[in-house]
Amino acid sequence: MTAQHELRFDLAPGGKLGGCFAVPGDKSISHRAVMLGAIADGESRISGFLEGADSLATLKALRQLGVEIEGPDQGCLQVQGVGLHGLRPSRTPLDMGNSGTSMRLLTGLLSGQYFASELIGDASLTRRPMRRVTDPLIQMGARIATSPEGTAPLHIQPAVGLTGIRYAMPVASAQVKSSLLLAGLYASGETSVIEPAPTRDHTERMLGALGCAVDQDGACIRVRGGQRLTGTAIAVPGDISSAAFFLVGASIAANSELTLTGVGVNPTRTGVIDILKAMGADITLVDARDQGGEPVADLRVRSAELKGIRIPSDLVPLAIDEFPAIFVAAACAQGETLLRGAEELRVKESDRIQTMADGLRVLGIEAEALPDGLRIQGGALQGGSVDSHGDHRVAMAFAMAALRASAPIEVRDCANVNTSFPGFASLAASAGLGIVERYG
Known part of the structure; x- marks a missing residue:
């Protein structure tokens, strides 16, 4: 896609999130x-x-x-x-x-x-x-x-x-x-x-x-080998990877409170909740239930003061897709957050370690890319133009960063958000994020 026809997010600084809604299927x-x-x-x-x-x-x-x-x-x-x-x-x-x-x-x-x-x-x-x-x-x-x-x-x-x-x-x-x-x-x-x-x-x-x-x-x-399968009804729960952006956004934006309904909380996927809670996030699981063999719950999140942590190694594989959002939470936390043992992030849709470090530095945050992780010193987010390198999770993470920014943020190369979260911008806007999609 040429720069003239590149999808970008224009984000107004500040605001808060609220509401009760579902995120797309897992x-x-x-x-x-x-x-x-x-x-x-x-x-x-x-x-x-x-x-x-x-x-x-x-x-x-x-x-x-x-x-x-x-x-x-x-x-x-x-x-x-x-x-x-x-x-x-x-x-x-x-x-x-x-x-x-x-x-x-x-x-x-x-x-x-x-x-x-x-x-x-x-x-x-x-x-x-x-x-x-x-x-x-x-x-x-x-x-x-x-x-x-x-x-x-x-x-x-x-x-x-x-x-x-x-x-x-x-x-x-x-x-x-x-x-x-x-x-x-x-x-x-x-x-x-x-x-x-x-x-x-x-x-x-x-x-x-x-x-x-x-x-x-x-x-x-x-x-x-040789076992046959029998067709059945399969109910796909809401995607916790998509929910993660709203969990972070509501955590970092003052006076926010929202509920995400029907989110899958498979214990092999809830590392993002465990990490955010360790940082001080106010997240509650409501109406836990089973849906077609997968555990599901409504997630209620309220704004909270976050603190930097050393992310436990056993939680890394349980949150591997959610680290772009977690890095934004770390940028808004007091103190240092350190991630190690996450080499896998370098071979995702982008090199998520380097892409997130570069973008955070553009926004005024001290971020050091490590071979297997990232060191982030929480601070005051500024405005700026960030390149997502076509990575859907990076683009959505930096969109949420605008909630704590002091000036507008532009996120470039956002078309691939549609790979995992069609309708992200409109849903985020309805929840209170100042986001506008623009080709340019």
Whole structure:
């Protein structure tokens, strides 16, 4: 996109947040619901599906693979499952757009098929590392070619036959774990994945809901090949990653109080709540309940004085997608916040460590980028023009920073916000954020 047609956020300084509303459906669960519904026997009815660009990339790919899908219509889908071996070859490459989840999980799913597939993506996605997925899949017998740098496009050849392996992941990653479990459905024997730290378990929960036995013994998750799935109703809760921006915004803006309804509070995803509470945030879970195997609650948040902390290492993988928002909270806290052990942030949609450090410094905050994290000294946010580098979570995080800024903030390159949070600007404006979208 040229600079003349680049989507930007213009943000007025100050203000407060309030109201009671829902955030869009969980992106991670939306991906998995469509994928698993596609290879199940019978129909799956999905509600709360996130109609963002990333989830829609998964939807389009499965349609190309011969799956009949009705919708989405206000978040509702009907997926006519084709069974474990019913996918058909696509006549054209499968374009994952900006979605790393789509590419990594579908790579596992397609590794066990009888036909060849090619997975491509946009400029950002084709810079992201894929060998963390392809290497263990190749150990299982998959035939996958990457670029010389280990990135997309990915060329997957027909499988001669996959064999289950026992794989200890060197880095905690739900995407790698999920990719191997999906490939394990097509492998002979048992596939075991050992996590160095807990990661989101949506794949395991959903496999169980569709009738597939998944065993867990401590850090080891196991699945037997050949198990068939049965279509079912899947209700997608609100995305805690999207809620995180409002949790931070209401925490840092004086006199704010809001309630976010129906948010997924899976314990493998609530690191952002634990971190913000450790910083002094006033967040309460109300009406905790179960929704299709996933824990859900309404989140009530009020403004609070935050303090800097050293972020506990065990919470890092449980909040890995929420750190851009957390960094803004740290910028508004008293004292220093230190994050270590988060190298994964350097290979997201942008290098989130460097991108956030650069943007915070533009806004007058002392921020030191570390190889595996960030050191932030809380202070007074100024105005300025920040480059999100096309990273949706960075753009939304800096939008919330305006609530504490002394002058207007411009956030550049915001089009990709639509990948995870369509309608973000209008919802944020209705809650009290002074935000205007502009092309220029």
